[in-house]
Amino acid sequence: MTDFEARRRMMVDTQVRPSDVTRFPIIDAMLTVPRETFVPDAFRETAYVGEHIPLGRDRVVMDPRVLAMILDKLDLTGDDLVLDLGSAYGYSAAVIAHIAQAVIAVEGDEDLASESQGLLSDYGADNVIVEQGDMAAGAPEHGPYDVIIVEGGVEAVPAALTDQLKEGGRMAAIFVDGALGVMRVGHKHNGKMTWRDEFNAGVPVMPGFAKETAFSL
Numbered sequence: 001m002t003d004f005e006a007r008r009r010m011m012v013d014t015q016v017r018p019s020d021v022t023r024f025p026i027i028d029a030m031l032t033v034p035r036e037t038f039v040p041d042a043f044r045e046t047a048y049v050g051e052h053i054p055l056g057r058d059r060v061v062m063d064p065r066v067l068a069m070i071l072d073k074l075d076l077t078g079d080d081l082v083l084d085l086g087s088a089y090g091y092s093a094a095v096i097a098h099i100a101q102a103v104i105a106v107e108g109d110e111d112l113a114s115e116s117q118g119l120l121s122d123y124g125a126d127n128v129i130v131e132q133g134d135m136a137a138g139a140p141e142h143g144p145y146d147v148i149i150v151e152g153g154v155e156a157v158p159a160a161l162t163d164q165l166k167e168g169g170r171m172a173a174i175f176v177d178g179a180l181g182v183m184r185v186g187h188k189h190n191g192k193m194t195w196r197d198e199f200n201a202g203v204p205v206m207p208g209f210a211k212e213t214a215f216s217l
Contacts, residue, residue: 004036007048011035015050015065021072029098030068038091038119058204059109061088062151066183066201067095070172073185073198074147076100083143083164085135086151086206090116093128096149103128104142108135108207136208138164145169152206153181162186162193173209174201 012030021027036047039061043053052060076082080100087093087105089112097103097120105120105128107113113132120128131139136158138148143164150157153176165171171186171193181202186193 002036002045004034004047008035011048011050011064016068019065019069021068023072025076025078025099026068026071026095029095030064032098033091033094034123035064035091037123038089038094038116040089052203055088055112058207059086059088059152060203061091062203063201066174066203067092069199069201070149070183071096071099073183074149074170074172076147080146081142083138083145083148083161084151085138085149085161087116087130088112088151090120090123090125090128090130092149092151093130094120094123094125097125097128100147101127104139104145105130106135106139107132134208135206136161140164147171150174150206150209152209153203154209155205155211156209157186157193158208162188167191174203176203176205 036044039047039053050065052063076099082096082100082103084093084103084105087107093103093105110132117130138161144166146169148171150173154173165188169188174181174183183198183201184195186195
């Protein structure tokens with residue numbers, strides 16, 4: 001029988017901590033959430049390998065190291081309302097739910113949204129709401145948000161999303177230019193976004209976030 005708990009500890013000790021992620025809430029969440037539950041069955045045995053898990057159609061379950069670094073740079077608190085875009089099977093939402101007050105997870109694929117809702121419910125993440133819909137449109141009915149996270153690459157960020165961010169809020173996305181990608185954190189002040197480069201990361205551009213289908217601020 002596979003010892004997934006031991007694999008979780010190894011993931012944290014060999015992937016997360018060496019990336020200078022030391023905040024207790026993040027470490028605790030990643031030691032607690034069963035990543036193998038929130039991936040396709042074919043990838044359960046490799047759920048803790050340090051790489052993205054492909055879902056097809058330019059979608060991935062993000063590398064746990066990259067997710068941890070994003071959460072670290074966002075400095076999440078227990079008071080934050082978080083919009084998680086492209087939540088797939090719900091792993092990121094489950095991790096964030098351990099740290100933040102509440103999570104609105106938006107998934108474009110109807111089957112994935114339905115399955116993730118069941119998985120999150122079974123896990124007991126009662127502070128997560130899963131919405132099926134256009135990921136680039138967000139979920140304005142539940143906003144405004146303290147934090148917005150895009151679980152994939154972007155070439156441009158739709159204004160519809162930054163409009164859902166609270167004044168003083170922050171947003172994380174991996175901006176992709178060809179084969180290169182950089183994770184940036186944006187802060188909203190006086191209605192405008194100011195972005196800062198944080199670290200390099202490669203990930204496919206999510207549907208709805210290519211330049212021809214989005215408006216750059």
